[in-house]
Amino acid sequence: MNWTWFHKLSSPPHFHRFARRWTPWMECAAAALVVYGLIGGLILAPPDYQQGEVYRIIYVHVPAAWLSLALYSGMAVAGLIVLIWRVKLAECALISIAPVGASFTALALATGMLWGKPTWGAYWVWDARLTSELVLLFLYLGVIALHGAMSEPRAAARAAALLAVVGWVNVPIVRYSVDWWNSLHQTSSITLLGKPTLDASMLWPLFGMALGLTLFSAANVMRRMQAENVRRNARQRWVREQLEAPHV
Amino acid sequence: MTGGALAILRREWMLTRHRGANWAQPLVFFAVVVTAFVLGAEPEAPWLAEAAPAVVWVALLLALIVGSERAFRDDARSGFLQQLVRSPAPLPLLMFGKLVAQWLFTALPLVLVAPLAMVALQMQGEAVGALWAALWVGSPALSMVTGLGAALTASLPRAGLLLPLCVLPLSLPIVIFGSGAARAAEHGLSAAGPLYLLASVSLLCICGIPFACAAAAKLQPT
Amino acid sequence: MSEWLAMGGHAVFVWSSFGLAAATVLWNIWAARAWMRHARDEITEIWDEDDGA
Numbered sequence: 001m002n003w004t005w006f007h008k009l010s011s012p013p014h015f016h017r018f019a020r021r022w023t024p025w026m027e028c029a030a031a032a033l034v035v036y037g038l039i040g041g042l043i044l045a046p047p048d049y050q051q052g053e054v055y056r057i058i059y060v061h062v063p064a065a066w067l068s069l070a071l072y073s074g075m076a077v078a079g080l081i082v083l084i085w086r087v088k089l090a091e092c093a094l095i096s097i098a099p100v101g102a103s104f105t106a107l108a109l110a111t112g113m114l115w116g117k118p119t120w121g122a123y124w125v126w127d128a129r130l131t132s133e134l135v136l137l138f139l140y141l142g143v144i145a146l147h148g149a150m151s152e153p154r155a156a157a158r159a160a161a162l163l164a165v166v167g168w169v170n171v172p173i174v175r176y177s178v179d180w181w182n183s184l185h186q187t188s189s190i191t192l193l194g195k196p197t198l199d200a201s202m203l204w205p206l207f208g209m210a211l212g213l214t215l216f217s218a219a220n221v222m223r224r225m226q227a228e229n230v231r232r233n234a235r236q237r238w239v240r241e242q243l244e245a246p247h248v
Numbered sequence: 249m250t251g252g253a254l255a256i257l258r259r260e261w262m263l264t265r266h267r268g269a270n271w272a273q274p275l276v277f278f279a280v281v282v283t284a285f286v287l288g289a290e291p292e293a294p295w296l297a298e299a300a301p302a303v304v305w306v307a308l309l310l311a312l313i314v315g316s317e318r319a320f321r322d323d324a325r326s327g328f329l330q331q332l333v334r335s336p337a338p339l340p341l342l343m344f345g346k347l348v349a350q351w352l353f354t355a356l357p358l359v360l361v362a363p364l365a366m367v368a369l370q371m372q373g374e375a376v377g378a379l380w381a382a383l384w385v386g387s388p389a390l391s392m393v394t395g396l397g398a399a400l401t402a403s404l405p406r407a408g409l410l411l412p413l414c415v416l417p418l419s420l421p422i423v424i425f426g427s428g429a430a431r432a433a434e435h436g437l438s439a440a441g442p443l444y445l446l447a448s449v450s451l452l453c454i455c456g457i458p459f460a461c462a463a464a465a466k467l468q469p470t
Numbered sequence: 471m472s473e474w475l476a477m478g479g480h481a482v483f484v485w486s487s488f489g490l491a492a493a494t495v496l497w498n499i500w501a502a503r504a505w506m507r508h509a510r511d512e513i514t515e516i517w518d519e520d521d522g523a
Binding site for chain 1: 474475477478480483484486487489490491493494495497498499501502503505506508511512513516517518
């Protein structure tokens with residue numbers, strides 16, 4: 001198992017070609033999966049015996065919540081690589097993942113609130129998961145703002161990487177402290193994700209949506225990385241060749 | 249080895265002494281937040297005592313953010329931070345010295361003044377003791393988190409929005425366990441559980457934050 | 471069809487959730503393109519500078 005293909009990925013020109021070749025395919029696969037998920041989730045899946053039709057928001061809320069955490073972990077790993085090995089491409093990854101992650105965290109929060117209203121009558125419930133999502137959004141905004149505020153690009157990326165890694169350590173602590181805080185007074189209403197019992201016909205569309213949106217955000221991050229990568233290596237020879245090639 | 253940290257401590261002590269009444273700024277800020285809160289509520293409000301732990305912790309957090317704003321900025325501007333980065337002594341230890349100095353000269357006065365605020369917020373009996381213990385145990389973590397925020401934003405002309413945005417997510421567990429200890433004591437439960445959790449968060453900050461501050465210090469443009 | 475659109479009386483919540491999801495996806499696509507356009511402008515500027523100098 002030689003790892004050369006992986007090491008080559010960290011070289012800017014190679015990554016540019018790799019990204020340009022694979023992102024369109026990833027986006028097509030993502031579109032197909034999302035369409036399947038939508039059809040399966042909205043039309044084929046039967047209504048939930050408890051929550052009726054409103055549980056269909058799960059097909060957007062759960063993938064968004066899962067993505068917000070997965071993208072943050074990816075960003076923190078990129079941050080570690082930036083801090084330890086100073087790989088330039090990891091800086092592009094860190095900067096590219098932050099806005100995508102922030103957008104999906106905001107989506108997870110919004111859909112969580114839209115789901116909360118019909119099921120508990122309140123838009124905002126200080127449930128452990130929703131509160132952790134809110135903290136995650138603040139962390140994302142902190143990373144983006146910190147990176148935006150510093151003028152020198154390399155130092156800005158390292159500062160953002162530092163905050164991303166420190167935030168990563170903080171996420172489980174916040175999750176635990178909110179769980180502990182929530183358990184002090186037993187909330188009368190049922191818990192937020194009343195875990196509607198999902199049988200197969202409901203579950204597969206959910207996987208489809210989750211995988212589809214994950215592929216989409218991966219492709220989106222790679223497109224942003226391409227732009228950031230090209231911007232940082234403007235004077236390199238390979239940039240002229242690649243950008244002036246007719247294919248683009 | 250620890251000479252460096254002690255030297256930094258002495259330097260900070262002399263600096264705060266020469267800066268005159270500037271060290272009192274967080275104290276005044278703390279008093280203003282508490283007074284405004286009490287006057288905001290109707291006199292003899294029954295719920296004031298219950299809300300008191302949260303008010304004290306929020307006032308402490310805001311006062312620390314205000315107090316730590318220029319902790320690293322003057323050093324970064326005067327080039328002292330760059331000298332620290334290049335000194336043979338281990339940088340995390342120097343940063344630890346600086347953070348301890350910041351706790352001593354900013355957070356400690358607030359913790360000593362806090363019982364007055366609790367009396368002002370009409371807290372009674374058990375809860376006062378539990379909240380004060382929580383303040384003692386939690387304030388190192390809070391002051392270190394605000395110190396890290398200050399270190400990260402040291403090279404910027406003004407931290408403005410950034411300092412609270414970076415500090416808020418990291419300080420939430422401290423505020424939750426801190427006021428949780430007082431609330432537990434109010435209900436007559438033993439406040440030991442949340443205090444232990446708060447102590448563990450504090451120890452995590454004491455061990456980890458100096459290294460993060462060292463990495464942040466290295467970021468400053470030379 | 472209209473009964474399906476009504477979503478058991480919760481049409482507003484369900485359809486606005488999916489609307490927001492679509493908005494998020496579209497914003498991301500647009501933002502990725504904007505980054506690329508911005509990068510391309512910057513580079514052509516740098517290239518002109520280099521060639522011109």
